[in-house]
Amino acid sequence: MTNNQPKTRTTSPLTLSWRVGVPHWETDEAFGRLMGLFREYRPVVDEVALFETNTHHLYIPLEDFTPRMEVAARRLDALRQAGIRSAGINVLCTIGHINEAWSYMPPLPFQAMVGHDGALSTGCACPNTPEMRAYVRAKYRLVAAARPDFIWVDDDIRMHWHGILWGCFCPTCLGLFAQRAGKPYSREELVQAFDDPGAENVREAWIDQNIATLESLLADVAAAIHEVDPEIVIGKMSCGPGMAYSGQAFERWYTALRATKARPGGGFYSDEMPKWMYGKALECGWQRDSLPPAVTDVQYELENFPYQRLKKSATALVDECTLALAFGLNGVAFNMLALDYEDFLPQMESIPAARPVWERWVAHADGLPTAGLWPAWSSRLMAKRTIRTGERWLESNRHYDISLPKVLGEIGLPLAGDRNACGVVLCGRVAEAFTDDELTRMLSGGVLMDSTALAVLEARGLGHLTGVRLAKRLDNGMMERFSADPLNGAAAGQLRDARIEFWGDATGMADVLEPVASGVRTLATLEDYFYRPQGTCMTAFENELGGRVVVMGYAPWIFLHSVGKRLQLQNVADWLSRGAMPVRVDETVPLLSVVRLSADRQRGAVLLLNAGMDEIREATVHLRVAARRGRLLTIGQPEREVALQPEGTGGCLTLRDIPPWGFRMLLLG
Numbered sequence: 331m332t333n334n335q336p337k338t339r340t341t342s343p344l345t346l347s348w349r350v351g352v353p354h355w356e357t358d359e360a361f362g363r364l365m366g367l368f369r370e371y372r373p374v375v376d377e378v379a380l381f382e383t384n385t386h387h388l389y390i391p392l393e394d395f396t397p398r399m400e401v402a403a404r405r406l407d408a409l410r411q412a413g414i415r416s417a418g419i420n421v422l423c424t425i426g427h428i429n430e431a432w433s434y435m436p437p438l439p440f441q442a443m444v445g446h447d448g449a450l451s452t453g454c455a456c457p458n459t460p461e462m463r464a465y466v467r468a469k470y471r472l473v474a475a476a477r478p479d480f481i482w483v484d485d486d487i488r489m490h491w492h493g494i495l496w497g498c499f500c501p502t503c504l505g506l507f508a509q510r511a512g513k514p515y516s517r518e519e520l521v522q523a524f525d526d527p528g529a530e531n532v533r534e535a536w537i538d539q540n541i542a543t544l545e546s547l548l549a550d551v552a553a554a555i556h557e558v559d560p561e562i563v564i565g566k567m568s569c570g571p572g573m574a575y576s577g578q579a580f581e582r583w584y585t586a587l588r589a590t591k592a593r594p595g596g597g598f599y600s601d602e603m604p605k606w607m608y609g610k611a612l613e614c615g616w617q618r619d620s621l622p623p624a625v626t627d628v629q630y631e632l633e634n635f636p637y638q639r640l641k642k643s644a645t646a647l648v649d650e651c652t653l654a655l656a657f658g659l660n661g662v663a664f665n666m667l668a669l670d671y672e673d674f675l676p677q678m679e680s681i682p683a684a685r686p687v688w689e690r691w692v693a694h695a696d697g698l699p700t701a702g703l704w705p706a707w708s709s710r711l712m713a714k715r716t717i718r719t720g721e722r723w724l725e726s727n728r729h730y731d732i733s734l735p736k737v738l739g740e741i742g743l744p745l746a747g748d749r750n751a752c753g754v755v756l757c758g759r760v761a762e763a764f765t766d767d768e769l770t771r772m773l774s775g776g777v778l779m780d781s782t783a784l785a786v787l788e789a790r791g792l793g794h795l796t797g798v799r800l801a802k803r804l805d806n807g808m809m810e811r812f813s814a815d816p817l818n819g820a821a822a823g824q825l826r827d828a829r830i831e832f833w834g835d836a837t838g839m840a841d842v843l844e845p846v847a848s849g850v851r852t853l854a855t856l857e858d859y860f861y862r863p864q865g866t867c868m869t870a871f872e873n874e875l876g877g878r879v880v881v882m883g884y885a886p887w888i889f890l891h892s893v894g895k896r897l898q899l900q901n902v903a904d905w906l907s908r909g910a911m912p913v914r915v916d917e918t919v920p921l922l923s924v925v926r927l928s929a930d931r932q933r934g935a936v937l938l939l940n941a942g943m944d945e946i947r948e949a950t951v952h953l954r955v956a957a958r959r960g961r962l963l964t965i966g967q968p969e970r971e972v973a974l975q976p977e978g979t980g981g982c983l984t985l986r987d988i989p990p991w992g993f994r995m996l997l998l999g
């Protein structure tokens with residue numbers, strides 16, 4: 331036990347927390363009703379966090395804020411007296427989130443954040459002026475004086491999307507940057523330098539300034555809180571891992587804030603695209619892997635902002651929380667309390683039945699890393715990416731989209747949030763964020779990559795470790811045909827047609843690969859619509875380091891959902907990981923899998939979620955584990971012991987009758 335152990339921990343390994351808006355707690359009447367709700371749902375209310383403000387605008391005069399925190403203090407006492415083990419305050423605004431209600435909220439009495447285009451935020455502050463810091467310290471002292479068990483710092487701790495796109499280019503921040511860079515820049519000069527291919531030092535120094543700015547702000551917040559009461563537990567909420575402009579320096583930020591609670595971020599607000607819940611869960615898994623060890627309470631945020639009943643079903647709610655817990659989080663912060671109770675009660679009613687199953691999973695999987703393929707991402711992606719002539723650093727660029735490999739999860743390949751997984755996925759230009767040593771280490775193991783990643787590796791002098799070079803880029807009228815290589819199994823000879831021109835610029839969607847070493851295996855070749863061969867587009871190669879590398883040159887991240895492509899990629903993943911992929915399902919069914927596994931494979935936990943609209947009648951699940959028995963769980967059914975049928979690679983289990991968007995959990999060892 332470290333002395334950072336949050337005092338909110340009890341015997342339950344799972345924390346279910348409720349975030350409560352000001353309208354629910356400010357008046358006696360509203361709070362009385364809320365307490366009635368929490369009494370009724372007591373088994374799923376471990377923790378309550380009161381929002382300190384009702385707008386995303388930072389500034390509230392302290393003379394208005396002081397009496398509100400006095401009310402909050404009484405509410406927190408009442409919550410604790412009702413037996414809720416932990417009651418605290420969620421500080422929504424430290425910098426401010428967006429421009430909101432600016433026409434009547436009091437204007438910021440200090441420097442507002444300035445965008446790269448000179449735009450001025452109306453609701454969010456530059457975090458670097460002494461006036462802003464004095465206000466923030468005073469605000470947090472008032473929050474701490476309300477005697478909360480914990481204080482959350484929300485995810486406005488970022489340097490982008492504050493009513494301006496990219497900040498902060500105010501005189502104070504430009505002055506700080508002049509010291510850091512050793513020469514002064516005007517805003518216009520700096521923005522121009524960002525797009526200079528040779529100005530990598532400027533870009534990296536700017537990201538480092540963003541990191542240092544937020545680190546120092548968080549240190550001020552921690553000092554202000556602990557000056558009032560050193561026992562108050564602190565938590566920090568993060569934006570999704572793709573937000574690399576702000577630096578995503580989790581280790582430094584959580585440490586500066588002395589945080590022991592975390593809420594990894596990401597967006598999944600409605601179930602219009604239900605599979606997107608998997609993408610958010612993976613992002614949460616990535617972030618969880620980046621937290622310092624002192625952070626032990628990691629809560630998923632369930633949200634349907636702005637809180638309307640028909641935007642997200644109870645089934646989606648339960649499934650997305652289950653996925654997040656599967657990826658290694660150990661709590662859920664429910665952000666769904668609409669003003670009208672009828673807008674959330676049916677969803678809330680689904681939670682008590684899920685709790686025992688979630689609790690079993692969290693207890694059993696505690697400390698076990700996720701297993702499978704690790705889609706590579708880096709907090710240094712913005713800092714380290716290259717700029718080619720004509721590219722704009724601050725414009726979005728699809729080659730840096732780290733979310734593309736999540737499609738592998740959709741076809742059932744287990745993906746890992748933890749870096750020490752059994753293989754790496756490299757997409758687009760993400761490899762630019764890594765050092766040569768890091769890339770060489772990856773290439774000495776199993777790597778699945780696209781041909782754009784191949785081009786990055788070639789430029790870095792590492793192309794020989796892939797066995798191929800990028801010979802030609804075709805961008806229209808192409809299909810791929812699977813070769814007779816054994817990795818294609820029964821799919822040999824099949825055609826896959828992704829109709830590559832339909833989805834925007836098709837560059838990188840039909841790349842011809844040419845072997846540069848002996849022993850390169852051709853897994854697929856391009857053909858035009860008259861079935862004329864156009865060259866190799868997918869290869870497998872075992873390099874001099876013993877690494878197994880598969881390069882995909884044809885529509886690498888879309889339309890992998892056919893029977894043949896899924897089979898090929900299952901075989902490829904097994905081959906490049908040398909049989910370490912932890913789970914494989916025979917039938918082509920939409921089962922998402924998340925696996926947690928000990929190094930010796932004796933202990934594990936496997937989630938299989940039916941992400942389809944049809945019942946899955948039967949699924950033959952091969953588990954590459956040492957355990958031979960397990961316990962099968964699902965909501966609403968008694969837990970039962972199951973035996974795995976021994977086979978060469980581990981054990982096999984047949985699952986039956988999994989309803990649409992239902993799941994099974996298997997606890998092993």
Ligand SMILES: [Zn+2]
Pocket residue numbers: 443444456457458498499500501502503504
């Ligand atoms: Zn500034």
